[in-house]
Amino acid sequence: MDCALLLLSLWALTGTASPQPSGTCPERLLGEERKRTCPRPCKVDKDCGSKRQCLCDGHCGLSCVAPGRTCPWPLPHSDKSEARLLSPTHSFSALLEVRCKPGFALSNGLDVTIRRCQGDRQWSGDEPICTEASLPEAAAVPTCPLPEEVINTFSVQGDAAVGTSIRYSCLSGADIVGSSENFCQDNQTWQNPHPICKSVYCKPPREVEQGYVVAVQKTEYEVDFDIHYLCKKNFLLDGPQKITCLTNGSWSASPPHCRARCLIPAERSRVVIGGIKRWPFDVTDAMVPHGENVTFFCKHPRKQCSFTATQTCFDGKLQTPACYLEPTWLQFKLFPHRLVSEIEACEPGDVE
Numbered sequence: 001m002d003c004a005l006l007l008l009s010l011w012a013l014t015g016t017a018s019p020q021p022s023g024t025c026p027e028r029l030l031g032e033e034r035k036r037t038c039p040r041p042c043k044v045d046k047d048c049g050s051k052r053q054c055l056c057d058g059h060c061g062l063s064c065v066a067p068g069r070t071c072p073w074p075l076p077h078s079d080k081s082e083a084r085l086l087s088p089t090h091s092f093s094a095l096l097e098v099r100c101k102p103g104f105a106l107s108n109g110l111d112v113t114i115r116r117c118q119g120d121r122q123w124s125g126d127e128p129i130c131t132e133a134s135l136p137e138a139a140a141v142p143t144c145p146l147p148e149e150v151i152n153t154f155s156v157q158g159d160a161a162v163g164t165s166i167r168y169s170c171l172s173g174a175d176i177v178g179s180s181e182n183f184c185q186d187n188q189t190w191q192n193p194h195p196i197c198k199s200v201y202c203k204p205p206r207e208v209e210q211g212y213v214v215a216v217q218k219t220e221y222e223v224d225f226d227i228h229y230l231c232k233k234n235f236l237l238d239g240p241q242k243i244t245c246l247t248n249g250s251w252s253a254s255p256p257h258c259r260a261r262c263l264i265p266a267e268r269s270r271v272v273i274g275g276i277k278r279w280p281f282d283v284t285d286a287m288v289p290h291g292e293n294v295t296f297f298c299k300h301p302r303k304q305c306s307f308t309a310t311q312t313c314f315d316g317k318l319q320t321p322a323c324y325l326e327p328t329w330l331q332f333k334l335f336p337h338r339l340v341s342e343i344e345a346c347e348p349g350d351v352e
């Protein structure tokens with residue numbers, strides 16, 4: 001329908017644009033405004049003097065016009081419309097098409113109008129004003145189809161209207177394979193195929209010795225997959241209890257370690273564990289968990305007093321401090337009160 005109207009108006013405008021016998025040029029419309037902007041009326045060229053010709057000037061009728069006079073061109077840029085010359089020049093009788101951009105329309109509901117360069121060096125008609133099309137009209141703007149799987153996979157920027165572009169981003173945060181931009185063509189098809197989101201997987205994490213994975217073992221794990229860890233009896237979890245496959249294919253953390261207990265490397269001396277001074281054989285299995293501190297008693301090199309040295313159990317390894325001397329069986333049996341762990345502690349000043 002737009003097209004028919006356009007042709008009709010083109011016919012009407014061109015029909016009046018070229019020099020013609022007075023019979024087909026409309027009579028000048030009388031009215032205040034017309035009088036002001038219309039050039040002098042005429043019947044033949046002779047009426048106009050040497051520099052002007054008697055030409056049909058649209059609604060002004062036959063008028064004295066200088067044919068070389070031009071109308072403003074180019075026109076100022078507009079965000080809402082595009083102007084295009086339909087004639088090779090912008091001089092008298094040239095035609096100008098003004099088309100509203102998608103989503104905008106003229107007050108008469110159409111999105112295009114034709115203007116003619118008049119004898120007064122102005123483009124005919126009122127300045128076309130393209131305004132944002134109201135909602136029902138916007139809904140009628142032709143669009144390109146966005147299939148459900150595209151909407152479910154991507155966040156799409158743009159309204160998919162004909163003549164506009166959209167941008168895709170993967171909802172999963174994954175990388176896009178293909179073009180991240182697409183253009184909706186006039187025939188309501190997309191210029192490019194829709195891209196795809198690269199599926200993201202995490203590789204199996206390193207195995208945890210002495211641990212259990214509370215999950216089905218797989219060759220690859222999808223995003224958001226959690227792996228929970230447990231350690232075998234007597235092993236202590238060192239690290240996260242759970243790791244998660246992130247959207248970039250990395251795990252949220254390194255898998256934990258399962259750390260072994262340590263045998264207390266003393267038998268005939270008391271040691272301090274968790275603030276309590278006790279005999280190793282009184283401790284369950286004579287073992288301490290990973291990370292536990294064990295404080296040993298050492299003898300002062302010259303004085304009859306003891307000082308302490310602490311060692312930490314790390315994954316099954318706990319050494320006595322260099323100063324520690326394991327009492328002999330005889331010392332332990334015959335002189336238990338003289339064992340280093342049982343004698344007086346040195347004064348702070350005694351310890352070098």
Ligand SMILES: *[C@@H]1O[C@H](CO)[C@@H](O)[C@H](O)[C@H]1NC(C)=O
Binds near residue numbers: 246248249250
């Ligand atoms: C994956 O993302 C996490 C957190 O956003 C970041 O710490 C890690 O370095 C990333 N890994 C890679 C391989 O980009």
Ligand SMILES: *[C@@H]1O[C@H](CO)[C@@H](O)[C@H](O)[C@H]1NC(C)=O
Binds near residue numbers: 291292293312
């Ligand atoms: C062991 O000692 C270290 C250093 O003094 C301390 O940081 C840690 O918390 C102690 N560990 C235990 C289980 O008490």
